[in-house]
Every structure is written in structure tokens, then in C-alpha cells.
Amino acid sequence: MNSENKQSTAALTLAAIGVVYGDIGTSPLYTLRECLSGEFGFGIEQQSVFGFLSLIFWLLVVVVSLKYISYVMRADNAGEGGILTLMSLAGRNTHATATAVVLILGLIGGSFFFGEVVITPAMSVLSAIEGLEIAAPSLDVFIVPISIVVLTLLFVIQKHGTGLVGKLFAPVMLLWFILLAVFGINGIIKNPEVLHALNPWYALQFFLHYKTISFFALGSVVLAITGVEALYADMGHFGKLPIRIAWMLVVLPSLVLNYFGQGALLMKHPEAIKNPFFLLAPDWALIPMLILATLATVIASQAVISGVFSLTRQAVRLGYLPPMRIIHTSENESGQIYIPVVNWLLYTAVVLVIVSFKHSSNLAAAYGIAVTGTMVLTTLLSCTVARKNWHWSLFSVVPLCIFLLCIDVPLFSANLVKILSGGWLPLTLALVMFIIMTTWKSERFRALRKMHEHGNSLEAMISSLEKHPPVRVSGTAVYMTRVKNIIPFALLHNLKHNKVLHERVVLLTLRTEDAPYVHNVHRVSIEQLSPTFWRVVASYGWREIPNMEDIFHRCGLEGLNCRMMETSFFMSNESLILGKRPWYLRLRGKLFLLLQRNALRAPDQFEIPPNRVIQLGTQVEI
Structure with a gap:
């Protein structure tokens, strides 16, 4: 029996690598490039490279490992996670006014997810297809059309279910993380000095040296942790232990090694800033990595699409969205569902975003606000759960809440400067979803009260x-x-x-x-x-x-x-x-x-x- 449990945990851990970590696992495609070649004009010098690497490393450790993996995932509703689950848990033992506040915070968090989900597939697939610029610069004009074709195929197959595709997720993503680590190690060996950036002093020195501009640069650093909410939202599919094992043994080491490998490459060859991810790979591996990156970003997009289906079903059942057709695509897995109206509305929005923004760097300006906004709300709701449901003392909850907000609020604030350059998009989408959910809930209640007032x-x-x-x-x-x-x-x-x-x-x-x-x-x-x-x-x-x-x-x-x-x-x-x-x-x-x-x-x-x-x-x- 013990052997069977071990096999089950191993299988679930492998599956979690394929589904849960698709989004955060494809972040190396663009994060360091956006940090150093973005609008703030950082030069490729040791101060900036070491500073960004140190910030990325400690964000992965503190936000993902400590906050989400160790703390937030403790808050589950019969094994299920997600922002609406957290809202439900936080509202159980609070008085009426506090419950109303919790409700609003949860709905805003859910709305942010709907806003983010439009950008994730566009950003991920575009960043992968842009590897064509390295392989054959003349193919630059085909990046947008190819991206649309790839995403069209992805949305078309949704009605057939993700069971068959899901079997391919884990091996592809495992290979992806292995190659991230291998190419990262290869880069670090050529310039091992880059490992000094593991010291948090370089992150602090980055702020002291660049002052005000370093604060706004956090808007690019946060790209390294996009997809962190998937850890919590997908908890019900795989359980806490497999997700934690996958992160600590595979995902975190691979990401860190690849980021530091890119940093080592840039220290030796600053001109590689054009696309440090693909240029880190040997010449012979460029085309295979381009194909693998495309598959990995499709998987990342699939995970987000499945997530929005689950969140929509949850919102419908809780009475925040009108009833809509929900199709089960698997006889065995209740989580594998397809919602036609959501699928095609999302597809239309993603295609419009790709056509409008054209390049992943332009989309990076829109990415981050929704993610960091949800992070702030997750901190507030999870601390409410710790106090009201777990009965932690104020002396434990208040310092923890302040510590987490000292990370989340600056990240969110730094992203607010992106509003005019694209950040308005997820905020607008989130606002629309918030209005729809609150309107349906309140007006439906009003109508039912009117219908039943005959007494x-x-x-x-x-x-x-x-x-x-x-x-x-x-x-x-x-x-x-x-x-x-x-x-x-x-x-x-x-x-x-x-x-x-x-x-x-x-x-x-x-x-x-x-x-x-x-x-x-x-x-x-x-x-x-x-x-x-x-x-x-x-x-x-x-x-x-x-x-x-x-x-x-x-x-x-x-x-x-x-x-x-x-x-x-x-x-x-x-x-x-x-x-x-x-x-x-x-x-x-x-x-x-x-x-x-x-x-x-x-x-x-x-x-x-x-x-x-x-x-x-x-x-x-x-």
C-alpha cells in the first residue's frame, strides 16, 4: 500500500509539473529581457544584472515558496483552492460588515483573474514564436499570423477535452524544465561569478544605486512570478504534496539556473539582450528549443484556459454569473469541462490583443497589474482565514500580514505606472467582469424578492x-x-x-x-x-x-x-x-x-x- 502511495504521489507530481507550472515555467522566455531592455534603460552592467537576478531569486523564494507553497495552500475548502474558495473560507466566521468586505475583495480577485487570462496566452505564445527572429530574421512578419494559428488550434480542440493533450503535458514540461536547467548550468559554468547574485545584498544595493527608477523596475521583475495563483487554484486537481514536491525538486531549481545562465551570458555578451533565452541555447538547439517553447507556451495557455473554465463554473454555482452550458469532456475527471461561450469570448479577446499589441514586449507593459492585484487580495483574505478560521493570535497574523503586504503592495504599485502603456487592458476587463458578477447577484436577488413578496x-x-x-x-x-x-x-x-x-x-x-x-x-x-x-x-x-x-x-x-x-x-x-x-x-x-x-x-x-x-x-x- 505504501508503494502504491509513492507511485501515486510520483504520478501526481509529474502531472503537476505539466499543468500547474506551465505559466510560471515559461517566464524565462521574456522576464530578464524585459527587465534589462525595457523602458527604463538599464545598461548591461554588473550592478543591474546582479540586482535583477537577486530580485528574481528572492521573489521566487519569498512569494512562491514561502507565501503560496508554505502558507496560502494551507487554506483549502475540501481540498479545493482559488481566490473564490479563499473568499468563501474568509467569510464564514466574520460578522455581516466584514463578510461584505470579504465578498467584494474575493470578487475583485476573481475579476483580476479574468483580466489576466486574456493576456497570458497571447504573451506566452508570442514570446515563443519570436524565437523565429533569431533563427531567420526575415520571418519576423509571420510571428503574429503564426501565433494566431497556434492559438486558434488550441481553442478549437477545447471542445474535445484536454484528457489526451494532458497526457503529453507532463513529459513535454519535464523536458522543458530539464533543458532550462542544462542550458542554465552551461551558461553559469562559463561565468560562475554570476552566482554572487544569490546574495540578497545585491537586491538591496540595486535599490540604493538606482533609487526611484529601481522601484518602477519591479513591474518587470514581477513577470518572473506570473502564474503563481495557479499553484493555489489547481490544488484540488493534484493535492498539496505533489505541487510542493514539483516546485522544490524540479521547477524552482530549473528556473533559478536558467535565469542565472541568462545573466552569465549577458555579462559576457551584452548584445544577447535581444533574446537571451534563445541565445543561451547552442546554435544546433535553436530550432528544437523554438518548437519546445511553442509547445510549452501552449501548455501554459491550456492551464489558464482550464482555470477560467473552473472559475466560471464556480461563479455560476455560487450565483455570481448567469447559468450557461457546461460540457463535461471526461467521464472520470469532473474538473475537465468545456464552456463554449467562455471559450469563444476568450479566443476573440486573445486574438484582438495579439493583433493590437503585436510584440510580447508591448504586452509585458499590460502584464502584471492583475497578477499583483490578486496577490494583495490573497494576502488580505488568507490572513483573515488564519485569524478567524485557524484562530491564530493577532501577534502572529498582524506581523505576517504586514510582511507580505510590504512585498505585494510595492509590486502592485510599481505596475500601476503601466496603466497608460497597456495596463488599462486587464483592469478594464476585470472591471467589466466585476460589474457583471455584482449586477447578476444583486439584481437576481431583487427579482426573487419581488416574485416572492405575495406572502x-x-x-x-x-x-x-x-x-x-x-x-x-x-x-x-x-x-x-x-x-x-x-x-x-x-x-x-x-x-x-x-x-x-x-x-x-x-x-x-x-x-x-x-x-x-x-x-x-x-x-x-x-x-x-x-x-x-x-x-x-x-x-x-x-x-x-x-x-x-x-x-x-x-x-x-x-x-x-x-x-x-x-x-x-x-x-x-x-x-x-x-x-x-x-x-x-x-x-x-x-x-x-x-x-x-x-x-x-x-x-x-x-x-x-x-x-x-x-x-x-x-x-x-x-
Whole structure:
């Protein structure tokens, strides 16, 4: 058994190398180049090269190894991670005002992720294809078209699932990290003096020597840790131990060796600043490395795309985005999903970004704001969890929070200068997503409150119907209700207009729990309200998708036998109209109506046969 566990951990560690570290693993393609050849005009001299190398090394150690690997990954919800998970955990044991603040911080963090995910595939693939400039400068004009073709293929295959491609992820990325280390070592051997930059004194000296400009240069240094949120977000797929082992044994050493190898190359050949990553490789390895870099950046992009699918599903289940079609691409892995509308909106945005920015250096100016903004929010939320959930003392939490913010806030502030040169893009995308999520949540709540304000008692109505029943017809009627003690609109309208009732009536409520999964034992709760009325509450985690056949199966095990072809599903189809409200709330109302019209209908959400559904319309003013 112990041997099996070791094999399982080894397999998961290998898989984590392939999926989790794709983004941060491709950072050497552009990070040091942007640090030294960016807008701030640092010369290729020992002071600047050693300073940047020291900053990159200590950021990898402090931010990734200590903050995320050792600390933040302790905060899990049934093994799941991610900024919305952190929001959920942080809001559990706080009072109402603090919960509202936590909610806003979590939604802003989620919005930042949506903003970042548009830039990551464009930045990664462009930086890899730009290796063509080294191999054949005349092919420069084909970089953008080839990048678009590569990304088009990537987005097209999403509907087929990532299972087959996923099997190739780990070997390719493992080979990638091995070659990063080998070429890095080769560069260091030729100029071992570069290892002095491991001393944090060179990072401090960098700030003392370059003063104000060194602060703004942090905006380029942060490129070395983009993708750090993936460590936490993908925790549920692989577990903490494999992710930690992969980082400490493979990823961190390979990254450090490659960065220092590039630094050694630049100290000997300053002209290599044009593309130190590819020029670090021997001439014979240039084309193979170009192909491998393209594969690695596609893998990095795939990991981010999968991440946005997961985050979208989580937001839908928690009620922050409208229902949309979610397709499972694997019979075994619940995490492998495909969301068509998100896939093609993301593809359109990525192509527009590539066409607009044209070069990875231009995109570097847009990259970093969303990443560092999420880092600040992760610090605040994780420290809230440490205090409220883990019951750490203030003397432990406050110094830790201050220490982490002393790193995160300067990184975020340094990136703010990028706003005019491209940073507006992720911020704008994040703002749009924040407005959409808050609008859907608040306006949906407003609409539901309006629909249920009739105040009729469910118990009194059932009692009256049992004493003075209308015409009863054979079969089972299921009425979907969002709140279990409220009379469904569809039931009221059916009685009012059709004046009939089925011989058995089931009031079905689907509830999303504050957990990724709900055990089958707790899936369905059944209560008999009267001889012919039943209440069924089906509970699902936010990583699960409700299925009516499954619910009927669970009901059958509990003694309530329902057959799909003998059941009619009554649903209310609300026609929403805007009432009088201020202009800004009217705009929000119009956005909500747009989202409502395009939301997935309940029969499609729960896989109910269309010929079993009866929709009764009602008009509601909001």
C-alpha cells in the first residue's frame, strides 16, 4: 500500500509539473529581457544584472515558496483552492460588515483573474514564436499570423477535452524544465561569478544605486512570478504534496539556473539582450528549443484556459454569473469541462490583443497589474482565514500580514505606472467582469424578492388543497422552487388558469452548498408535507452540476419513486420589466435583462427532456 502511495504521489507530481507550472515555467522566455531592455534603460552592467537576478531569486523564494507553497495552500475548502474558495473560507466566521468586505475583495480577485487570462496566452505564445527572429530574421512578419494559428488550434480542440493533450503535458514540461536547467548550468559554468547574485545584498544595493527608477523596475521583475495563483487554484486537481514536491525538486531549481545562465551570458555578451533565452541555447538547439517553447507556451495557455473554465463554473454555482452550458469532456475527471461561450469570448479577446499589441514586449507593459492585484487580495483574505478560521493570535497574523503586504503592495504599485502603456487592458476587463458578477447577484436577488413578496403561506395552501382539492389528474408534477418555504409561481398559475392538480406534487429545491462536493449520503432530503405533497431538497457542491435523473434515482432510494416519463415539470418563465429607478441603476437593470435573456434555461441546466416541461409565464417589475 505504501508503494502504491509513492507511485501515486510520483504520478501526481509529474502531472503537476505539466499543468500547474506551465505559466510560471515559461517566464524565462521574456522576464530578464524585459527587465534589462525595457523602458527604463538599464545598461548591461554588473550592478543591474546582479540586482535583477537577486530580485528574481528572492521573489521566487519569498512569494512562491514561502507565501503560496508554505502558507496560502494551507487554506483549502475540501481540498479545493482559488481566490473564490479563499473568499468563501474568509467569510464564514466574520460578522455581516466584514463578510461584505470579504465578498467584494474575493470578487475583485476573481475579476483580476479574468483580466489576466486574456493576456497570458497571447504573451506566452508570442514570446515563443519570436524565437523565429533569431533563427531567420526575415520571418519576423509571420510571428503574429503564426501565433494566431497556434492559438486558434488550441481553442478549437477545447471542445474535445484536454484528457489526451494532458497526457503529453507532463513529459513535454519535464523536458522543458530539464533543458532550462542544462542550458542554465552551461551558461553559469562559463561565468560562475554570476552566482554572487544569490546574495540578497545585491537586491538591496540595486535599490540604493538606482533609487526611484529601481522601484518602477519591479513591474518587470514581477513577470518572473506570473502564474503563481495557479499553484493555489489547481490544488484540488493534484493535492498539496505533489505541487510542493514539483516546485522544490524540479521547477524552482530549473528556473533559478536558467535565469542565472541568462545573466552569465549577458555579462559576457551584452548584445544577447535581444533574446537571451534563445541565445543561451547552442546554435544546433535553436530550432528544437523554438518548437519546445511553442509547445510549452501552449501548455501554459491550456492551464489558464482550464482555470477560467473552473472559475466560471464556480461563479455560476455560487450565483455570481448567469447559468450557461457546461460540457463535461471526461467521464472520470469532473474538473475537465468545456464552456463554449467562455471559450469563444476568450479566443476573440486573445486574438484582438495579439493583433493590437503585436510584440510580447508591448504586452509585458499590460502584464502584471492583475497578477499583483490578486496577490494583495490573497494576502488580505488568507490572513483573515488564519485569524478567524485557524484562530491564530493577532501577534502572529498582524506581523505576517504586514510582511507580505510590504512585498505585494510595492509590486502592485510599481505596475500601476503601466496603466497608460497597456495596463488599462486587464483592469478594464476585470472591471467589466466585476460589474457583471455584482449586477447578476444583486439584481437576481431583487427579482426573487419581488416574485416572492405575495406572502402566501405554503403550509396553509397545502392544507386548503387537501381539504378542498381541485380536479386531480394522474402522474407526478414537479415544481421547481428556489426557496423551499415559498409557493412556486408555476403552482399558483397552474391552479389559477388550469384549475387542476396532479395526484402527487413534488416541490423541488436545488441548493448549492459552500463546499466543492456533497457526499451522496447527503445529496437528497425528502419531507412529506401532506398525503399528496412532497418537498425534496437536492444539495450540490459548487464543482458539481445537478442532474435530474440522478435526483430521481436518489429519491427512489429514499422511497419516493418518480419516473421521468410519468412526470411533468412546471416552471415559471419570468418576463422582467424595469420599474422607475435612477439612471445608473437603470443601466444595471438593462445589463441584467441582457444577461437574463441569454442565460441557460432550467430544462437545459438540469437535463430535463423538453417534452416533459411546461412553462408558465409571469411578468415581474424590478
